[in-house]
Amino acid sequence: MYIRKISVLVGLAPLAMACGMSAAAAQTVLTVTHSSPADSHFGDAAVAFKDVLEGGTDGSVSVVIQRLDNEREALESVQLGSQECAIGSTGPLGNFVPETRVLDVPFLFNDYAHARGVLDGEIGQNLLAALSNYGLEGVAWLENGFRSLTTGSRLVESPEDLRGMKIRTMENPIHMQAWEAAGVLPTPMAFSELPSALQQGTVDGQENPIPVILSNNLDMMQQHLYLTRHVYSPGILVCNPDFVASLDDTQRAALTQAGAAAAAANRARVEKDETAGIETLRKRGIDVREVENRDAYREAMAGANAGFESEFGAETLQRIRNWSPE
Known part of the structure; x- marks a missing residue:
């Protein structure tokens, strides 16, 4: 009797192990990286993405969130399939998908409603679809917000004061051309290198x-x-196309819903940080200056406009600038 019980248990053990292994194998693990702290606009997007995707697939897809500061490396990894998805800025994206560079043209959008309307509409969705030609699956547009300038000890009272200054830019040719037109020495570098560059004075701002x-x-390193x-x-939220193709219909639908949730959470956090963030930065000690004459900066960068029109077409740029709600 004792021997028989052992035999039964031993016989059941491989079956139990097989069932356990089968259940584990059935779960798809998705790694998504982003380039910001967990408590940030990209961090909020990643959490929303995870919650909705895991919930929408009843746990058949498990999402692992990791931080990766080098956004170019993240895009390369997604292209190669060594990671499934990435959240990041579009700064380095133009090096992979040239069509998206148009979004980085200075003074192209008037406000958030304008920018979001373009991205959520025909123009933005066509650009998102273009990623498939370059080994990337565009899932959703997110946002960083409108970019502003910081400097260390050197005070900038007009665009003329920027001449000869070394300003760190993203690895983005559109940004670099615009700053060059303003007389700046653009210094492209990965975001992970920026804090030390500011602390060591490698760049002025x-x-x-x-x-x-x-x-x-970053305000702790600037004045x-x-x-x-x-x-x-x-x-943007991008995924590897082969990975997306490997999902079943329910999982793909959940991925789309998760992308929309990520965008909503991201935009809500950007709005919160924009409204409260400036006052927080003031309290932390940085000298915050509202720029009354933004047209002066527009004019300072205007020397790059001919190149932008040549690359993207004057009609395309005008169509984006003239967008209005239907």
């Missing part, structure tokens, strides 16, 4: 949206913040 400056404590709002900086 940098430009980023308020949510990025706030969540990464002045100028609300130039010269470029709207979109964000």
Whole structure:
């Protein structure tokens, strides 16, 4: 009797193990990276993405969130399939998908309603679809916000004061061309290198949206913040196309819903950080200056416009600038 019981248990053990292994194998693990702290606009997007995707698939897809500061590396990893998805800015995206560079043209959008309307409409959705030609699946447009300038000890009272200054930019040719036109020495570098560059004086300043400056404590390394709002900086959620194709219909539908949830959470956090963030930065000690004459910065960068019109077409740029709600 004793031997028989053992035999039965031993016989059941492989079956139990097989069932356990089968259940584990049935779960798909998705890694999504982003370039900001957990408590940030991208962090909120990642959490919303995880919650909706896992809930919409009854746990058959498990989402792992990781931080990766180098957004170019993240895009390369998604292309190669070594990670499934990534959340980040569009700064380096133009190096992979040239069509998206148009979104980085300075003073293209008037406000958030304008930018979101373009991205959520035909123009933005066509650009999102274009990613499929370059080994990426565009899931949803997110955002960083409007970019503003910060400097260390050097005070900037007009665009003329920027001449000869080294300003860290993203690895983005559109941003670099615009700053070059203004007489700046643009210094592209990965975001992960920025804090040490500011601390060591390798660069005189940098430009980023308020949510990025706030969540990464860049104000601790700078003395002045100028609300130039010269470029709207979109964000994006991308995935590997082969990974998306491997999902079943229910999982793909949940992925789309999760992308929409990520965008909503991201935009809500950007709005919160924009309204409260400037006052928080003031309280933390940085000198915040509203730029009354933004047209002066527009004119300073205007020397790059001919190149932008040549690359993207004057009609396309005008169509974006003239967008209005239907």
